[in-house]
Amino acid sequence: MVTPMCSQLTYEGLLDEFLHINNGAVELDPSIMGAQQEGKKIKVPLNSSDKLFKEIRDLNFEVVAQVLRQKATSMKQDYTEMTTTNQTVSELKDFVKKLNSLPEMTRHINLAQHLSTFTSKQSFLSRLDMEQTLIEAQSYDICFDYIEESIHKQEPLVSVLRLLILFSITNSGLPKRNFDHLRRELLHSYGFEHIAMLNNLEKAGLLKKQENKSNWLTIKRTLQLVVEDTDTANPNDIAYVFSxxxxxxxxxxxxxxxxxxxxxxxxxxxxxxxxxxxxxxxxxxxxxxxxxxxxxxxxxxxxxxxxxxxxxxxxxxxxxxxxxxxxxxxxxxxxxxxxxxxxxxxxxxxxxxxxxxxxxx
CATH class of the missing domain: 3.40.50.1910 (Sec1/Munc18 (SM) protein, domain 2)
Incomplete structure (x- = not known):
């Protein structure tokens, strides 16, 4: 359960994190996609019939903007050549083919721009740093203080719980004193109506008191789960999907x-x-x-x-x-x-x- 508690950093993963992909589509306000009308949300399809989406869905989001920029620049250059030089029929045909991909380009530029409003926030970047620290499992006090502060700031409950579960799993639970303290702080900050949910998480073993020494460091080291200096643009390891x-x-x-x-x-x-x-x-x-x-x-x-x-x-x-x-x-x-x-x-x-x-x- 470590993996789903981490923030996905592929294009498709981030779309699901922030917009929730349902049956191969996301529902958005028309304004996000550049439409003028307001009111009813529109469905934006996301599947491999969209050739551009098929190409970029698995890329780390850091790379997606570069790919879209390159394609837009290439299309602009082709347009300039069309208007300044004489083109053969074959070249005209190729240009028209590229124009057919313009709706896909526009769609993903709008989606990427919308995602960047989330990923550029300092709170998101800080969260990524904390997730990495939790996976490293070597700075217990720093992690504890960060989660406690997030509770006091009343950050979104689900976001706090994801970090807390990650904290619990990588440490094989929390010492009783810390467990009771964070549980109490959660209920004080978010309301006692969440007591049933915390009990459910405890029954599932996702949030628990520490009984044994954690074996996460052994697992992490043996399977090489943390890869330093990951090249997200030209990846050579699956670690690029979580940077x-x-x-x-x-x-x-x-x-x-x-x-x-x-x-x-x-x-x-x-x-x-x-x-x-x-x-x-x-x-x-x-x-x-x-x-x-x-x-x-x-x-x-x-x-x-x-x-x-x-x-x-x-x-x-x-x-x-x-x-x-x-x-x-x-x-x-x-x-x-x-x-x-x-x-x-x-x-x-x-x-x-x-x-x-x-x-x-």
Missing amino acids: GYAPLSIRLVQQAVRSGWRPMEEILKLLPGPHSETKRGGFSSSPSFDTLHGASAAVDRVADGRRSLVLVVFIGGVTFAEISALRFLSAQETMAYDLIIGTTKIVSGNTLIETYMEKLG
Whole structure:
């Protein structure tokens, strides 16, 4: 549960964080999309039939503005050439094709501009820094003070809870004195009607008192979940989707398709929940995860020359950032398999926490 509590930093992930993607679309005020009329919200589709969205959906948001700027500049140069030089029919046809993409360009420039009103705020940038500090799990007092201050400032409750849950998970719970203090401060600041929600989070183990020493540092170090100096423009690791944090779930998939499950046996024991391996019978020609080829081996292909398939299923939900990380893995030349993603739900930290909220009365 560490990953969904972090802020997604891919374009599609941020759209979901701030605008909530529902059935492949977001609902917005017309003014955000440059329309003059007011009143009823408009639906903006977000799917791969939009070629530009398909190209930029998995990019870190820092890079999206650069891509849009380059495309707009290129279109402007083409227009200048059209008006100042004689063009062949073929060149005219190519230019008209580019003009057909203008609505997509306008749509995503408007969306990116709207997202930047959130991502440029100091509160958002401070939050990202704190998330990184929480994942590092080496500055307990700094994290505690930041969360306490956020409660006193009455920052949005869901945002505070995401940090608090991240704090609890990476420390295997909070010492009883600190747990009771923050719980009391939350109820005083946001109201005692949230007591049922806090109880639900505690029952789920997301917010708890510390009973054992945390093993997060071991997990983080062994799986290399924190990657320094991540190049978001030309990424070479899945950590680009969170600007330095490699989502745990996808790192496990990456290790599994590279080396199988057995080398990770000790790490899997440190993670919550049971784990098991089931081998299929009657398909001797199909590799199990024990025999999956690594990056150095020849690409495994089925009879028609395509890669073999690996189905990755998320029970309970997956974030858009994790999906982007899987797409990144699948696109690597050294990847021996095509990855297919199945999930029961698309989630974010906000939607997960909202499932624990109960209305009293």
